[in-house]
Amino acid sequence: LTDAEAAAFVQEALETFRWHREANVDASLYHRLHAAHRLIADVVCFKGPHINHLTPRTLDIDAVQAQMPARGIAPKETIEGPPRRQCPILLRQTSFKALEEPILFQGEVQGSHTARFGEIEQRGIALTPAGRQRYDELLQEVRQRSKAAGSDYATVLAEVFQALPDNWDELRRQGLAWFRYRAAPGSQAASDSRDPEALIAAGQLLADPITYEDFLPVSAAGIFQSNLGAGSQQEYQSGGNRAAFEAALGAPVLDEMALYERQQQQSLDAALAALGRPA
16 A cells, blocks of 8 residues: 555544444334343444454553552453463453443434443463363362352462462473573584473573463453443353354364464474574
């Protein structure tokens, strides 16, 4: 695109997704749809698509969660995902409650609608299949223990996840997380070893966490539920149908684990070559 075309494109995109406060329906129909499901009312009752939420990334989601009330913003009650750790894993998410915005129904009737909210995320290291299995097992234990009368979910979450190593070396040695390797600056391997652990111990190879770039369905469900007025916490079980989705999409879905594994292996190969230890 030329500069002029790019500017026009951005302007038209903003127009396409802007919020329209004028409803396409009267107040009676809106309330009937809203009673069935808030998202139905959100989709049906307003002109054109609008942005539901944006997701800024933060390095300290606990600080954001604590500061929102002080700034007059109502956050959801809990942060979704794993507990706070020295070595963050996967994805932690929170949000502020959907804004109550004035709207005008057909017939010039004033009203309000809640739809647009702000989601906030903090990303940690991507876990390997073994790491994800351990994560899922611990999360299931948290759910079971937190059902007990008087159990505080955050406390139980922190206690249970102590079983997952909270330092980079152990996560790497146990094969629980993905890392990107690089040769230490100015380093040359002193032996013929291609063993990453031996080279790391010798200070010749460095391992950096690979950031998790996908999302956790359970956490996403919790975010949306907090903005749908649900009265009770639901149990979220895996019920996807990948084959049906791929048929509708017309293309295979990439395997996230294969992508992370490829990043790790390619980085290791490049680092070993830089150290004079090519395959």
